[in-house]
Amino acid sequence: MNLELHVWRQPAPNADGSFFTYHAKDVSPDMSFLEMLDVVNEGLVASGGEPIAFDHDCREGICGSCGMMINGVAHGPMKATATCQLHMRRFKDGEVVWIEPWRARAFPVVKDLVVNRGALDRIVAAGGFVSVNTGSAPEANSVPVPKQDADDAMDAAACIGCGACVAACPNGSVSLFTAAKISHLGLLPHGQPERDRRALRMVAQMDVEGFGHCTLFGECQEACPKEISIDTIARMNRDYLQASVMHRGEKAVAGTG
Amino acid sequence: MWFVQFGRSTIGKKIIMAATGLIGIAFVIGHMAGNLQAFVGRDKLNAYGALLHGPLGELLWVVRIVLIVAVVLHVVMAYQLTMRARAARPLGYQKRDPQVSTWASRTMRWGGVLLLVFIILHILHFTTGQVDPAHAYGGVDTAGHRDVYGNLVASFRIWWVSAFYMLAMIFLGLHLYHGAWSSVRTLGYAKPSPQPLHRRIALVVAAIVWLGFTVVPLGVLVGVIH
Amino acid sequence: MELRARVPSGPIERKWAKHCFDMKLVNPANKRRYTVIVVGTGLAGGAAAASLSELGYRVKAFCFQDSPRRAHSIAAQGGINAAKNYQNDGDSIYRLFYDTIKGGDFRSREANVYRLAELSVRIIDQCVAQGVPFAREYGGLLANRSFGGAQVSRTFYARGQTGQQLLLGCYQALEKEVAKGNVTMYPRTEMLDVIVVNGKARGIVTRNMVTGEIETHLADAVILGTGGYGNVYFLSTNAKGSNATAIWRAYRRGAAFANPCFTQIHPTCIPVAGDYQSKLTLMSESLRNDGRVWVPKKSGDGRAPNAIPESERDYYLERKYPSYGNLSPRDIASRAAKEVCDEGRGVGPGGRGVYLDFFDAIKRLGADRIAERYGNLFEMYERITDENPYQLPMRIYPAVHYTMGGLWVDYNLMSTIPGLHVIGEANFSDHGANRLGASALMQGLADGYFVIPLTIGDYIASSRPEPLTADNVEVKATIESVRERTKRLTSIRGTRSATSFHRELGKIVWEYCGMARSAEGLKKALQLIPALRKEFWDDLLVPGTGQELNQELERAGRVADFLELAELMCLDALQRDESCGAHFRIEHQTPDGEALRHDDKFTYVSAWEFAGDGKSPILHKEPLLFENVALVTRSYR
């Protein structure tokens, strides 16, 4: 099949960008979306052009590198699927496809479809961990964890850090990502000692980075390749409220800037 | 102070919105019930008004203060959060295809502005009388009470007054269809099995409020209240 | 070059404890005066960087992805082994040690493997405390599953995302140290060379992948945890970015490369669908518990699978290996698939695939039971191939999955360049000629959390690195050579993309140095590869410049290194004139077609020393002594 692509091209972070039109010819329905772009890129290189830059690595939907807005939907039309796992059989011959980078102030474009998601790392650095130095851990089975809690924690921990939630959210909110981490650790006994501190610091950092707030639009949950539930956001709000009220001594200093 | 920090954070602001919104919900439900007395008749409604302004006058002021503070906080937070959200995505998408967000959720902001306009006009209309389309403000009924009922009937006989009220109530309904659901989540409560249940309660709340208010101007228009 | 393994003396159970005591320590107050560079933030590198920082060292950590959390360890599905013996089924440190040595077909170093088994226990403790959500039983305690190559249940897992969860634990520990200011993280930064001053590794040269800046980073010790080189085959289950550049550059600076030909091929992957294919996806091996493997009896049979009657199907694994049948080990199943496809009986596009049929299992157990067991996998298969495995048999084919070879290291995980340490899949590892499932995650974390934090201290305390600045001549020469090479890559301006060369290289290595190798084929490859390399340097086309984000340039640099490494792999495969583990030389098989080792001649680690461009590398041998385990022959009939 043949497709008409409109792709955002931007040579450098502060340069102006615009849409370019490309024609992807003889696309096999068995190709993944990224393989389709590979072929377009090979054509561009062969004809002396510059290939479209996009992030990718595992191509198995687990590393979280890939991600683009495809026809106005983060990661494209298939639910619970990262861009690299999207296949071309989802598209029709002759279809027009708009491809844009994640857009958020906190995710500045690096080049073309590549954005800088360092803000997500900084949010984790602000408190998304358990402070346990190597070697100091007690015997693993000394703390039983109810199976349901472990399973719920795993659901939240499945987040791949792709940033689609931010991209899809009309407010540019990173709530789902942050809430997933707060939920994962907050559901386990091992995460309890730092629970208040974690909520205060991670939320502070997410504000420092300039993400929007959560109106509960629910777009993030729909875009999330790992189907992280917005229930996690409720949990984050509760933790934050509780921590704010109970934890008066702690200054919710902004994280690592 | 913790609450300064709290009030500065997006989640803190949002929690304040939810709390003030819930106060609003409680008020509108009560207010709606009060208004429905119009169906009983002039005496009943005017007596109710007199009760509020007379023996319960001090309580009324407490409620007024709570409401004023709530509305101010709600609006200020709404403004600040909206500005943050705008700033969070300076360059929008060329193409955008919302997947699940309801129309209700996407009209919270403009709908909210309309509600603000409504509330101001409404108070000027019924409580202070600066806006008096039917020239019926300030009358007194046979029992010597302020004739709220007369003003109400005279005003809603004017088609565009009723239309404005009814339009505002549609947006109030939408505001609550999203807000009654989302506020609970903002305050940190989510059932293990997510949306449907709370959405159903929100739907009921929104429908009752919308209907309960709308029947009054409608009742006047069709002549049930006269 | 001298290979000194520096294995401590004493009984095997006591070696590590004794060594821990014998190693020199760095005074806690002095640690912050030393800088350690960690390249790679996978399980090995991430664990090392976090742990060293916790001890007080200044750490600089590097990865080429935009975040340390995306290292390829994230993709591991199955699980991680540990000798906890929670199941009361007779597991022990010694049994895990024994299984690993045997699984590796007796080509690994006993003392290292024993230490690995010993440390496995503490890994689980550490990860659980970090909040890794391992699967649990209703009683709240940890669950285990069994995995290939072992008769005990010792594998810990977090759904099908074990690698992800372990890596996130590691990553979070790392970010905790970043927040403290002790670790400086350099994402989107690719290491392009090691700086060796006075014979010691003292830093690295990197390219900032956003700005193109070539920079030097100096340190007192350097650790490489840069993963495996399976992508030399172009198509593999590795991430697209996985590469050999870091270890290959180190090799060229004097680090010996050990057992390069030991590469593992996994039998159950989704086959190649077309020329555009960019990578291969692993399907869990557990599918072989219920699926039956077959191909048509006739070659070139183009009928749909369901149209081929029972009598015209060849269930070749059941036929050839009646007692193990569809469950024969990885290497055997892989080779058998290749054979039938070579005979022209392969199925699917390009004839490179065999059927894995669940028809009988569905008949026997019902579709529901099968969905319960394999639902996720069936879904993933359908997503990629658009075929429904409940109705049509799956098509599978072997794919490159893991590399046992890597830089040679001693007991302290130090390479032949003093100060250059290598951990995780990047070193020649503890897996000998074949790795058992769920053991790579264990090794990466053992190296990173528990071994390297101590051995780095020993190195620093005993070598006392002298001060060094960026204007040192050797430093300047190294950065200059990197600039030179980058410029060369962008200035050829030929006609072919790096990917086209990579694909061609992959075909050669897969054909001649893949599942089955022969002297003849390897010799042929040794002619084809240098010719391709020459063409690469004559006709490469890299658009754009070096001073920007340039993914073609990144690719070109990596392919250039693969083109050299591939040759070394073939040399090593040719030199190892025996079959062992994953290395199968068709000249050396039993009458039943099984690998035939020659312990008398080849019980050694081959370690290659770079001798200069255009010169044959020099082979060194580290003899392997088996003091605890007797060498036996594997049999799966």
Ligand SMILES: Cc1cc2nc3c(=O)[nH]c(=O)nc-3n(C[C@H](O)[C@H](O)[C@H](O)COP(=O)(O)OP(=O)(O)OC[C@H]3O[C@@H](n4cnc5c(N)ncnc54)[C@H](O)[C@@H]3O)c2cc1C
């Ligand atoms: C699909 C798949 C499934 C697997 N399943 C299992 C399993 O179930 N159990 C198991 O035990 N093992 C499994 N393995 C093997 C195991 O995942 C890997 O061997 C292991 O994770 C490797 O970890 P590592 O830390 O050594 O390297 P990696 O995780 O590969 O990390 C490499 C790091 O080095 C960095 N890097 C590389 N080159 C450079 C450079 N030049 N400059 C800067 N940075 C660089 C990368 O950015 C990355 O951070 C699986 C492997 C695959 C491919």
Ligand code: HEM
């Ligand atoms: C059709 C719908 C409505 C009708 C008919 C109506 C009617 C009235 C009347 C008659 C009064 C005057 C009562 C008195 O002075 O005794 C009043 C007051 C008021 N109404 Fe409404 N109302 C409607 C909707 C609303 C809504 C939706 C809101 C809020 C969002 C609202 C907020 C108020 C407030 C704040 C006052 C002033 C109370 C006070 O402080 O005295 N009304 N309304």
Ligand code: HEM
């Ligand atoms: C006065 C004018 C009003 C304005 C400008 C306004 C504006 C808003 C806005 C913009 C939001 C969405 C906030 C977000 O982005 O998340 C919101 C939420 C909400 N509003 Fe209003 N609103 C107004 C009046 C009211 C009234 C009268 C009520 C109740 C009867 C109400 C109840 C709510 C509730 C319950 C929410 C949900 C809060 C949450 O999600 O946590 N609002 N409002």
Ligand code: SF4
């Ligand atoms: S929550 Fe979902 S969408 Fe957001 S970063 Fe994680 S995986 Fe991606």
Ligand code: F3S
């Ligand atoms: S879409 Fe945005 S508004 Fe909240 S529910 Fe998701 S973060």
Ligand code: FES
């Ligand atoms: S490339 Fe890894 S998730 Fe898509």
